[in-house]
Amino acid sequence: MKRVSMWIMLCWICFAGVLKAQQEALRLDVSVENASLEQFVRLVEKESGYSFIYGEDVSLRQPITLSVKQQTVGEILEEAFKREPIGFRLEKNHILLFRRPLPKEKRYTICGYVTDRSSAETLIGANILEGIRHTGTYTNSFGFYTLTVPEGEVELNFSYLGYDVQTIRFCLQKDTMIPVQLTANNRLEELLVLSDRKEAGIYATGMSSHDVPLTQIRNTPALLGEADLLKTIQLLPGVQAATEGFSGLYVRGGGPDQNLILLDGIPVYNADHLLGVFSIFTPEAMKRVTLYKGAFPARFGSRLSSVVDIRTNDGDMKQYHGTASLGLLTSKIHLEGPVWKDRTAFNVSVRRTYLDWLARPFLDKDKKYGYYFYDINAKVNHKFSDRSRFFLSFYKGKDHCDYTRNTAYEYDYASYYYNDGMDLNWGNTIAAARWNYVFNHQLFFQATMAYNHYDMKMSTGYQNLDKVHKGETLYVYDSDYHSGIHDYSVQADFDYTPHPAHHLKFGTSYLYHVFQPEVMVSRVKEEEEETVQRDTTYTAISNGDILGHEWSLYAEDDISLGRFRVNAGIYFSLFNTQGKNYFSAQPRLSARYGLTDEVAIKASFTQMAQYVHLLSSSTIALPTDLWVPVTKNIRPMRSDQYALGGYYTGIKGWEFSMEAYYKNMFHVLEYQDGASFLASSSGWEDKVEMGNGRSMGVEFLAQKTSGKTTGWIAYTLAKSDRIFENGNINNGNRFPYKYDRRHNLNFCVNHTFNQQWDVGVSWVFNTGGTVTVAEQRMDVLYPDNNETAGTNYIPARNNFRLPSSHRLNVGVNYRKNARRGTHIWNVSVYNVYNAMTPNLVFMDKEVLEHSITLPSGKPYYWTEVRNHLKKVTLLPCIPSITYTFKF
Template sequence: MKTIPQRHLPVRTLVLIGMVILITAQAYAQNANARLTLTLRNATLKEFVKRIENSTGYSFIYGEEINISHKINLKVKDMPLHEILDLVFKDEPISYQFSERYILLQKKKKQKPVSRKFTISGYVTDGTSSETLIGTNIIESHQYQGTTTNPYGFYSITLPEGETELRFSYLGYATETHKFTLSQDTLLNIRMRGNAQLQEVVVVSDKAEAGTVATQMGSIEIPMVQIKNTPSILGEADVMKAIQLMPGVQAGVDGSAGLYIRGGSPDQNLILLDGTPVYNVDHMFGFFSVFTPEAIKKVTLFKSSFPARFGGRLSSVIDVRTNDGDMKKYHGTLSIGLLTSKINLEGPIVKDKTSFNISARRSYADLIAKPFMPDDEKYSYYFYDINAKINHKFSDRSRLYLSAYNGKDHFAADYDSNTDYKDGSKMNWGNTIISARWNYIFNNRLFSNTTVSYNNYLFDINAYTSNQYALGNDETFTNRYSSDYRSGINDWNYQIDFDYNPSPVHHVKFGAGYIYHRFRPEVMTSKISDRTDDQTYRDTTYHNMNNSRIYAHEVSAYAEDNLKISSRLRLNLGLHFSLFHVQKQSYFSLQPRISARYQLTDDITLKASYTKMSQYVHLLSSMPIAMPTDLWVPVTKEIKPMQSHQYSLGGYYTGIKGWEFSVEGYYKDMRNVLEYKDGVSFFGSSTGWENKVEMGKGRSVGIELMAQKTLGKTTGWLSYTLSKSDRKFAKGGINNGERFPYKYDRRHNINLTVNHKFNERIDIGASWVFYTGGTSTIPEEKTAIIRPGNGANNGYTPGYEDYYNPAYNNSPNIGESNYVEHRNNYRLPASHRLNIGINFNRKTKHGMRIWNISLYNAYNSMNPAWVYRAYNYDGKAVIKKYTLLPCIPSFTYTYKF
């Protein structure tokens, strides 16, 4: 094969070609910048193109669609070509581009006009009283963007300029619509008018953080109308009793105000009064709460996807907000019932600038019973609550709120035989809360609230006995023993919160807080006095118990964003950080929070959430009812914080007008939960409490179904909860490491609540509840033991059941011990109860009169409060139940003026 040799161009030839190309390109560039002198009159595009081609050497390329709307009139002198083209095509939909020796003409691409955005902000208030309205819905009809007012009635929404239509809606008020042209940042304060027809809606309304349209799930806003209309013991409307009717919430002992939410204990509920934690929310040993309905504006329950701003508890957050006070006129409410009387007053201090709201409640069973008691025995019990609030408006940007609460329970017993022996005791326990909150609007998108508060819970017992002896010579000797027991906890709380609304698709909250805890374990002192007539021989004080105070520091910070991903998908993403420092030990926790809402159709919504929570305080208690001797204690070096992980999934349907249907399922995993060791319990002393408890694991799983009617003369809901909760501890510990049911593990729970308004004068409310029994540890059998000695106890202390056991009474040398196979081995019988209340309303010249007649436990169901093992006189063991609350009628008179 013959090879053809390759030929290469000489280097100088390549250089020459390159120079030619460069010179040519420069020539065209110079032509583009060439200065031309032209004069054209009423020229067409074709004539203009030909003139330029002849003058520059460029060729134009364009299609038939390229045309101009006006003839070209041009007179230029010594002007560059590109400037001539800019001038000719300035107002024409034509663009040009140089490409070597060609000029390409194309149609200009239509550009979307850049729309400016402006922010609308302001407060939404009651048109009559100027009370701020929390959770008002604001919707822009054209853009279909929306927001809601925050806990202080402030809102902010950013929208494109142009025609705007805002709709403001709130439960019980007529919808307000405002149309205007948005051309600048706008301050728009809204005063809403009440609507009597909408007041028939008494269930749950859709808010930013509660209801079916909310991103959060497991959150419910409970209207005050519902709380006041829910029949309760002795006609005493109660916030906690109304919350117990929600799915996933259980009461402890029948009739009590305790809350056991999704398998948690009462101390796992964070209860806030205007943002300040409340440690003791019980009156009358747990059968009433400290919240007076007349003082409250709004109650919101979170039991699933907790917003990131909340922390410190595992099971729930109950956010209670109080009324601010009417800035326009004075009015009030007076209520007289069988158990308590209440009064509420509000009005302006300076009209449209400063208002006040004050309410007081006191029970008077002690005053009624006093005349009927024997002279030698006196018993007294009462409780009271006082709420006071001042609201001052410095300007539209700055407001100040001062709040105070004081409540106390008092029990006293005195025995005076009018002879030589006297004894008596007094118990006092209660809360004092003082807070100051300052709202400030930095700009129309950034809102801040700063809170400083003090909270004190104190429990005190005083007891004495006195014996008097005759010594002869008309002299007497008196011996007196007295004791004093105190415990409590107080906090200083500093918190700052921000609401930031950068756009309609983002609602950002962030802030930080600090709490200084002072735990005061028991301090017990006793005193012995020996006296002869007026002369003191001995006066000695003993410190039987004097635990040192425990100081703790709790720091928290959070950030959350409620963002709109699309028209169907919304997310709430948050992170809560907490640090707890006690006894030179620091614990910290990062707690992610996420919830999602997907709008499957206009009527069907799906939600999912995950929440992590941590808790640094525990409540020591052994009784089935709330007792003032229950003590709050912090985590220590040995006792770690409790933690929970909760996963939830739910579906919601609103396709039937006036009805809402929901189903929610959840699984909650808990770590470091506490239980008393086998054979150990707490009896009012925290000494060595760490050695009496064990840390273990808990879990709770359930499904909650709810159907509620929200419109019309008849409203209410039906809910059903199927749940299971248990505990498990290390092998060799509690229950030998085997899993056992939780104390309030109740498999089935049904709540039916109905309110019907016959007319303006008569309305009726009823609630029926059914729940399967909780669990209790009951000895399964007795084992005989021999006590040494002849008839003497020799250290053996007989139990309660021994006195009903003939074997014990007939044989002083025989005793018994309990045998329990596993913890919580006995399930209590099911409980059910019907409560009914009817209101008779009458308008008068000066106000409204309301007569309420209620019947608690209408068909006298003998529900078990607790059970115990006892023996009949024939020696046979039986399980007996104790019922606290039979059928109880009540009457209440209310006058609104």
């Protein structure tokens, strides 16, 4: 029996050895993609005959993607778990899995610029995805990216709207700089794309922001065929115009001075031409436009309601090209190209109206009127190396209006000559120098020096010349009125990405403000018989320069924790003026949680402060509107905004969003009852009151982002009001804000038929704003002393709501390719069905005379004046045609 047992044991040992040798010699083909641990285990068990044993503490950090041929089980497991906290041991026909500490990985950083292959223009917001580890980033405002990943095999996928995806695979063994040039996909000419899901909308951490597509700006039908950035922004939810057809912005219940409009990072004080009919921005000069309505990143400050961040083209470093346009109102030309190929490029855009030239032949020789405006955008971009770049940018814009009149009377005994005139100029001058430098693969630096000047000058005067026989008398009066702002600024900004899950931005700036609210100087000269009787200069208004020093410091971190992402930051500011300091710490917080790949919810809290005010009583942008800073008596405006939103992208080519917001505003200004601004800042502090405001609303947006038909439908339900508890305004009671409009519906669509034809349509509906109307006025004539007394009865501030307004615009583009370029004809009709939308509203009077006979027999007379609201429509149905040659 013993001998039999020994033989059985010996056979078993030999069999086990043979089995182990067979298992070790077993070679398998295994291919899995994004497999869970359970899926991978089942596959290996099926192919190898092994069974797995492991506990609940064993888990994967990332799904397994593996493709091997003729590998042993041990080699397969080694490859599958090399980056996972999982160890293994083979025991006969079992595989034991256990949790193990990961070896410390070496991590390296990849960075570089992403540019257009044909022009070397940097691409803002290009996406970079590492395909093996499923992590990624995107380029900043200068086309620079940085991404830190473990050493080993790397697969980088670079993508951007309208460009082919480029994939780069290599073994990462050290910090590496990889400049990437993407190739434009010409096949997309007929397939318009307005959004990139990977970096915007549902996938972005922040909310209440929109990347405004340049294609949409160019194709949206506009007044006189003049594509306009600000009017396109007015079609987005939460944004409205003060006056139909004008380019002013009123965002989430805020005023026009509460918008921070940045041109390459420099604030623009006056963004309008032709009293607000057009904005100063030409689409050909722009590269990217982003609107922030809330959830402001910590790098932005100084305004309460919105930020419009405009980035201009850097210039083509490879070849020359441009456009030339001729319209009914303006002509413009855009040109860019290399100064030194692959090193230095320029970009220039010029626009000018020619109403003054066209009208000159039809004007009376004794009466001359003139008006024009122009814009000049210029930029030079020099590349020292892959790490260092330098930019010089310049903007000059001006509106000019003039009037002259000559009158002459001649008699036998005398002659009389009289002439008068007015010359009005206003506009912006902006110059900036910017240097970008990559300190290392994780730290990007930008230094900016800038000069910003807004100026308004008005000259008026008249001259009388009397000649009697041989005598002669001359009287001359001249007046010069001037207002403006000078800003000198320096700024340093850093982008630091220590880890793909952390993207830090921090920086500081200093602005030196010189406010010149008003200076008015007049000169009177009298001559008699060529002898000067009087020659005097008067200073009628001289408020003197008001100096302001503004310092700021900010930091923000965009943190990614799987489906949960947070952008947290703070903006510190200090404003010094007239010996008084105002300090503000403004926290910013935005959070996003992805319920699924197609559904996300977001929330935000933002605090903002503002140190400048715009003095104006008109709904139209007038050049006499004045910017003034806070003072010892007028405190900075401040706001707290809360927002909550939901986003859905489950339908291919569509994006849906809904946002609700609530905003409190503190120390907002309104004119006291009976006071107004009449082109003079004198004593303005005594005419205004500080109070509080609130704004709330819900915004819906459905956007078609790809295909031959693109566009959006936007609806806003909103309410905004003010309260001034000291009693000088509306007796201290709450009243609606003058631009409080309950319902706003905007429809904007573009359809491309083929490479030659496309059409754009926009339709706008708004409920009316509010105005203050005297409900009754009575003038009484007393016969005893022949005096009249009158009273107005105004029950409340902004007590009358204007009627609703609506408007339809249509534009058609036709393109024809030629040997040396493309001819483009645009035919647009503004206000197609001639809706009589009011641009201006004022009170008209109906006079009713009454009389009775008193018991004493004396007659008693009185006059009743009834107020009627009168509407004036400045922009009826207006067709236009524009020709553009693109070369």
